[in-house]
Amino acid sequence: VTGNSMWPMLRHRKDRVLLAPAEVFQKGDIILYLPDNGQYILHRILKKENSYVICAGDNQCEKEQVENSCVLAAVTDFYRCDKRYSVNGTGYRLYR
Numbered sequence: 044v045t046g047n048s049m050w051p052m053l054r055h056r057k058d059r060v061l062l063a064p065a066e067v068f069q070k071g072d073i074i075l076y077l078p079d080n081g082q083y084i085l086h087r088i089l090k091k092e093n094s095y096v097i098c099a100g101d102n103q104c105e106k107e108q109v110e111n112s113c114v115l116a117a118v119t120d121f122y123r124c125d126k127r128y129s130v131n132g133t134g135y136r137l138y139r
Contacts, residue, residue: 048100049073049082049085053136062087062116071128071139073118074098076109085118087139 044053044060052073053060065074072088074096086098089106096114099106120129128135 044085046100047120048091048103049087050102052101053085053121054123058121060118060122061120061127063119065114065117068096068114068117074109075118076113077115077117078109078113078121079105 044056044058047055051097055096059071061081062075065072066072068074068088068091070091073082073085073108075085075108084107086100086103088096088098088099095108095110097106118130120127120138122128130136130139
């Protein structure tokens with residue numbers, strides 16, 4: 044993970060994520076997407092529509108509309124200090 048847009052959930056160059064293909068995604072999921080500018084972005088879904096989602100980093104106010112076709116993967120787990128946490132765990136779900 045690089046950048047501070049997902050802080051405090053994910054820390055710059057300290058935390059790692061495990062990704063899986065994002066065939067189905069929903070509000071609250073953290074997704075990896077590739078917009079037209081060619082820069083990979085990892086942000087949380089705030090709202091889901093039919094053909095797109097509205098996303099933002101946890102540490103950002105600016106929202107982005109992302110076409111479903113640009114979504115590459117979703118975070119399934121993250122690592123902090125080499126300890127693995129699932130996005131399905133109780134602690135994470137309370138945070139989300």
